[in-house]
Amino acid sequence: MIAVIVIIGILVLLGIIFAVLYNRLVGRRNQVDNAWSQIDVQLKRRYDLIPNLVEAVKDYMQYEQETLTKVTEARAAAINAGAAGPEAQAQAENVLTGALKSLFAVAENYPDLKANQNVLSLQEELTATENKIAFARQFYNDSVLTYNNATQMFPTNIIAGMFNFTTRQFFDTPESETAVPKVDLR
Amino acid sequence: MYEQIRHNRRASWLLMVVVVGLLAALGYVIGLAWTGSSSGGLGLLGLFGVAAIVWSLVGYYAGDRMALAVSGARQITHADEPQLWNVVEEMTIAAGLAQPPAVYVIEDPAPNAFATGRDPAHSSIAVTRGLLEKLNRDELQGVIAHEMSHVRNYDIRFATLIGILVGLIALIADVFLRSRWFGFGGRRDDGGGGAGVIVMVLAIAFAILAPLAASIVQFAISRRRELLADGTAVELTRNPLGLAGALQKIAADPNKLRAGNRATAHLYIANPLRKVKDAAGLFDTHPPIQQRIGLLLAMAHGEAAAAAVTPGDAAQIPA
Numbered sequence: 001m002i003a004v005i006v007i008i009g010i011l012v013l014l015g016i017i018f019a020v021l022y023n024r025l026v027g028r029r030n031q032v033d034n035a036w037s038q039i040d041v042q043l044k045r046r047y048d049l050i051p052n053l054v055e056a057v058k059d060y061m062q063y064e065q066e067t068l069t070k071v072t073e074a075r076a077a078a079i080n081a082g083a084a085g086p087e088a089q090a091q092a093e094n095v096l097t098g099a100l101k102s103l104f105a106v107a108e109n110y111p112d113l114k115a116n117q118n119v120l121s122l123q124e125e126l127t128a129t130e131n132k133i134a135f136a137r138q139f140y141n142d143s144v145l146t147y148n149n150a151t152q153m154f155p156t157n158i159i160a161g162m163f164n165f166t167t168r169q170f171f172d173t174p175e176s177e178t179a180v181p182k183v184d185l186r
Numbered sequence: 187m188y189e190q191i192r193h194n195r196r197a198s199w200l201l202m203v204v205v206v207g208l209l210a211a212l213g214y215v216i217g218l219a220w221t222g223s224s225s226g227g228l229g230l231l232g233l234f235g236v237a238a239i240v241w242s243l244v245g246y247y248a249g250d251r252m253a254l255a256v257s258g259a260r261q262i263t264h265a266d267e268p269q270l271w272n273v274v275e276e277m278t279i280a281a282g283l284a285q286p287p288a289v290y291v292i293e294d295p296a297p298n299a300f301a302t303g304r305d306p307a308h309s310s311i312a313v314t315r316g317l318l319e320k321l322n323r324d325e326l327q328g329v330i331a332h333e334m335s336h337v338r339n340y341d342i343r344f345a346t347l348i349g350i351l352v353g354l355i356a357l358i359a360d361v362f363l364r365s366r367w368f369g370f371g372g373r374r375d376d377g378g379g380g381a382g383v384i385v386m387v388l389a390i391a392f393a394i395l396a397p398l399a400a401s402i403v404q405f406a407i408s409r410r411r412e413l414l415a416d417g418t419a420v421e422l423t424r425n426p427l428g429l430a431g432a433l434q435k436i437a438a439d440p441n442k443l444r445a446g447n448r449a450t451a452h453l454y455i456a457n458p459l460r461k462v463k464d465a466a467g468l469f470d471t472h473p474p475i476q477q478r479i480g481l482l483l484a485m486a487h488g489e490a491a492a493a494a495v496t497p498g499d500a501a502q503i504p505a
Contacts (some may be wrong), residue, residue: 031282035282038279042279121268124268124269124272125268125272127272127323128269128272128273128275128276131272131276132275132276132279135276135277135279135280135422136279138280138424139279139280139281139282142282143282
């Protein structure tokens with residue numbers, strides 16, 4: 001009689017542990033998906049800010065039309081590349097980052113521009129957006145790490161194998177982004 | 187970096203176990219010496235215990251508003267302080283929190299900051315005007331990351347819990363000692379003998395020393411959680427030099443925080459009451475600032491050495 005109770009108790013305990021570990025895996029996988037879409041949110045924010053920046057600096061930088069055009073075109077390309085898949089989008093984003101860096105480098109030559117409050121606050125917003133994109137990617141990678149650990153470490157790996165929880169890939173910065181961008185000064 | 191974080195978490199839980207152990211030991215020894223009138227004593231204890239819990243709940247739910255009011259903090263919006271607001275939002279994203287904490291500014295030239303709130307959804311961060319003026323963006327980011335880490339690690343809740351336990355220890359010890367004075371517990375007319383006296387002496391010694399020991403442990407826990415917050419701040423920013431630079435500037439600043447007082451001192455990033463010291467005193471809420479800077483710089487140089495070894499990878503975008 002006692003043996004039966006003990007066995008039932010052990011089975012119930014195992015069931016509870018099973019459920020807890022399964023839920024933990026689901027929670028972590030959902031966090032990875034959420035973190036991935038948060039990166040997109042920050043990228044779109046950058047698209048919205050850029051036209052304002054170009055408008056604000058246009059009047060001061062009459063001799064820098066080429067740089068300004070490059071920025072506008074890169075932005076349009078990045079928006080379109082969104083439909084072509086994550087790799088194409090990442091490439092387009094890199095081009096846009098390079099164009100923005102050139103723009104800020106060129107702006108150093110215009111003291112009037114640097115003193116303009118509008119431009120300063122826009123610059124702060126863009127810096128913040130660049131940082132937010134970076135931190136969103138960082139958080140995505142952190143989430144992938146926690147999730148991958150859960151799928152590979154004992155005992156959660158047993159449950160992961162049973163229900164087909166696969167490991168996710170980290171977001172690596174492509175070669176072109178780690179290279180120092182060529183700043184076009186005229 | 188992760189090693190330090192794990193080490194600090196382990197150490198603070200160990201210290202918590204010590205406090206609980208002290209409480210249990212005190213209760214046991216007193217109970218042993220009090221076997222004469224245990225029910226009456228326990229009744230009184232229960233009353234005081236309930237009072238302590240109610241008081242602690244008030245502190246738990248309204249404590250953050252009290253701390254903010256005492257320090258003269260003013261809530262700000264994005265329009266008031268765009269850079270500060272942006273930095274807080276950046277750290278919120280890095281920490282993966284659902285919403286950013288409320289942001290406050292204290293008009294005081296001394297650079298300092300504190301965080302309060304029982305969990306991430308009900309948290310606030312306050313910075314002084316001095317901090318905003320004297321630190322650059324990276325250093326501000328480091329300080330905000332440190333404060334966000336306090337919120338993320340539930341340090342305020344942890345400190346409240348420890349406070350309850352330490353308070354209970356002091357309470358029990360106090361009640362016991364007073365009962366001895368008025369001759370309540372331990373009145374035995376049956377002549378208990380030598381063993382009873384020894385246990386009584388032990389209980390009195392415990393009752394005097396336990397609150398002191400608990401207090402020392404509480405301060406040790408506070409120092410440990412500060413180091414943990416430093417470590418998890420670097421986990422957020424991945425830039426130990428930012429926070430190191432901020433701490434250096436804060437340590438070098440001669441201004442004294444006007445709003446600093448003993449009740450809220452432990453919440454700030456740098457102790458507003460004591461000047462710079464080399465070694466940690468037993469009753470310090472914060473570890474010595476030079477030690478904190480040293481640990482952060484060691485993290486930075488360690489990473490630089492590691493980066494020289496690992497090669498870059500080809501582009502990989504997850505599906």
